[in-house]
Amino acid sequence: MKKYIVYAILMAGTTLSSCSSSFLDQEPPLYIEPGDIYNDANRLEAAVLGLYGSIKNDASDSFMGGNTYLVFDNRGEDIVNSDPNLITLANTYKFNVGKTDAENTVTWSMAYAAINRVNIFLDELEGAKATAGEKYEQYKAEAKFVRAFAYYYLNNLYATPYVINPDAKSVPLRLTPEKNGEHNALKRATVKEVYEQILSDLENISALPVKAKADEPTVTRATQAAANMLKMRVYMSMNNWTEAVKAGKLVAGYELTPKFGDMFKAPYYTDETIFSLPMKETNRPNTQQGLAEYYYAKNTILWVDVENGIMGKPNYNSADDARVQMKNEKNQLLKFTDAAQKLDWAPIFRYAETLLNLAECYVNLGGTENEKLARECLKQVRFRSLPETSNQLDIDHLSGEDLKMAVYNERRLEFIGEAMRGIDVLRRGANFERKTQITPQSSGYVWPIPQSEELMNPDLNK
Numbered sequence: 001m002k003k004y005i006v007y008a009i010l011m012a013g014t015t016l017s018s019c020s021s022s023f024l025d026q027e028p029p030l031y032i033e034p035g036d037i038y039n040d041a042n043r044l045e046a047a048v049l050g051l052y053g054s055i056k057n058d059a060s061d062s063f064m065g066g067n068t069y070l071v072f073d074n075r076g077e078d079i080v081n082s083d084p085n086l087i088t089l090a091n092t093y094k095f096n097v098g099k100t101d102a103e104n105t106v107t108w109s110m111a112y113a114a115i116n117r118v119n120i121f122l123d124e125l126e127g128a129k130a131t132a133g134e135k136y137e138q139y140k141a142e143a144k145f146v147r148a149f150a151y152y153y154l155n156n157l158y159a160t161p162y163v164i165n166p167d168a169k170s171v172p173l174r175l176t177p178e179k180n181g182e183h184n185a186l187k188r189a190t191v192k193e194v195y196e197q198i199l200s201d202l203e204n205i206s207a208l209p210v211k212a213k214a215d216e217p218t219v220t221r222a223t224q225a226a227a228n229m230l231k232m233r234v235y236m237s238m239n240n241w242t243e244a245v246k247a248g249k250l251v252a253g254y255e256l257t258p259k260f261g262d263m264f265k266a267p268y269y270t271d272e273t274i275f276s277l278p279m280k281e282t283n284r285p286n287t288q289q290g291l292a293e294y295y296y297a298k299n300t301i302l303w304v305d306v307e308n309g310i311m312g313k314p315n316y317n318s319a320d321d322a323r324v325q326m327k328n329e330k331n332q333l334l335k336f337t338d339a340a341q342k343l344d345w346a347p348i349f350r351y352a353e354t355l356l357n358l359a360e361c362y363v364n365l366g367g368t369e370n371e372k373l374a375r376e377c378l379k380q381v382r383f384r385s386l387p388e389t390s391n392q393l394d395i396d397h398l399s400g401e402d403l404k405m406a407v408y409n410e411r412r413l414e415f416i417g418e419a420m421r422g423i424d425v426l427r428r429g430a431n432f433e434r435k436t437q438i439t440p441q442s443s444g445y446v447w448p449i450p451q452s453e454e455l456m457n458p459d460l461n462k
């Protein structure tokens with residue numbers, strides 16, 4: 001079993017595009033002992049890259065490189081899912097996900113497979129310090145970033161929001177390697193405990209690189225900026241606006257891309273990109289799991305809701321707005337259009353989010369100076385895409401709840417299709433404003449733990 005798991009880690013590393021060493025162009029041996037990986041610098045690097053592959057997709061299923069990424073906009077109000085097929089997230093859209101539904105079981109299994117890979121890697125890395133050399137601390141920080149990343153998305157599907165009940169049950173915190181199935185029994189941690197573990201994993205990030213330039217290796221691996229963005233999101237989920245601002249201010253060296261649509265064209269990164277999940281011919285999503293297959297295929301599944309969504313609201317539907325121009329006359333979203341090859345990248349963090357996160361933090365902190373800062377951040381994002389001469393929103397005179405709502409709406413328009421809206425609503429403990437309102441008390445607001453975990457884990461609900 002140990003031989004198989006380690007081999008899987010290495011193979012995942014060979015499919016991630018961020019490394020182009022000659023080693024990764026070679027055919028790996030069929031059987032690899034753990035020592036063959038952790039005693040070889042090239043293979044150790046490949047194992048690190050494999051951790052990133054595990055939060056994206058594998059040969060059959062997708063996590064944040066496909067289906068689970070799509071889940072969060074399916075839960076929002078700005079996209080319509082027109083396909084009743086359960087395979088294409090119909091139950092997610094209807095807030096009717098059950099214990100055995102595919103999106104539930106796949107999200108859970110992919111996330112915990114990624115977490116266990118990290119746990120195995122961290123355990124083995126302690127005996128490979130000589131091989132890692134000066135990269136030891138960086139590898140450790142990268143692995144913990146991947147684990148924190150997986151737990152963040154789990155905590156935003158399987159737990160009552162922190163702002164409603166920080167002691168609500170969330171998911172089991174598995175922090176040690178599981179190599180033989182002997183330690184399946186583990187109770188659910190609270191939503192607070194999960195967030196605290198994420199912050200703990202992100203505590204020592206000084207060994208992570210800072211941005212030097214916008215290139216593929218920089219935006220597809222953990223950097224200090226990516227770690228601070230994840231910290232920022234967690235603090236915002238906990239209503240800790242002061243700490244969120246501190247994390248956001250540490251995100252430096254990035255700028256808004258002048259032309260909004262450039263971020264969604266090859267090479268799929270700009271000076272705005274902080275962290276994205278890349279795609280290559282060797283590791284793209286499986287059938288009915290690619291982003292463009294849902295948004296831009298011949299049989300489109302997800303459509304922009306121009307009646308009830310953000311693009312149907314005054315001040316957010318201007319034809320002069322570059323974000324609105326990312327919708328065609330058929331109401332297809334044009335952020336992800338490579339339905340044939342499925343090579344569109346999945347953006348996770350970009351600098352526009354940094355600014356709008358800061359805006360939300362400042363308006364929640366309140367006071368004249370903070371609201372001024374909030375308006376400045378809001379304007380930067382809005383006027384990158386909308387000419388000021390076409391703007392009808394009087395931002396300079398917004399304050400209090402009106403300013404907060406303007407920030408919320410700007411987030412909806414800016415990040416439509418980018419796995420953000422479902423999390424934004426849930427972390428605030430707000431309602432999903434569908435034709436039938438989904439409240440925190442509604443049965444589908446939080447996903448049920450998959451039946452497979454219930455059967456395997458006798459201590460789950462203790």
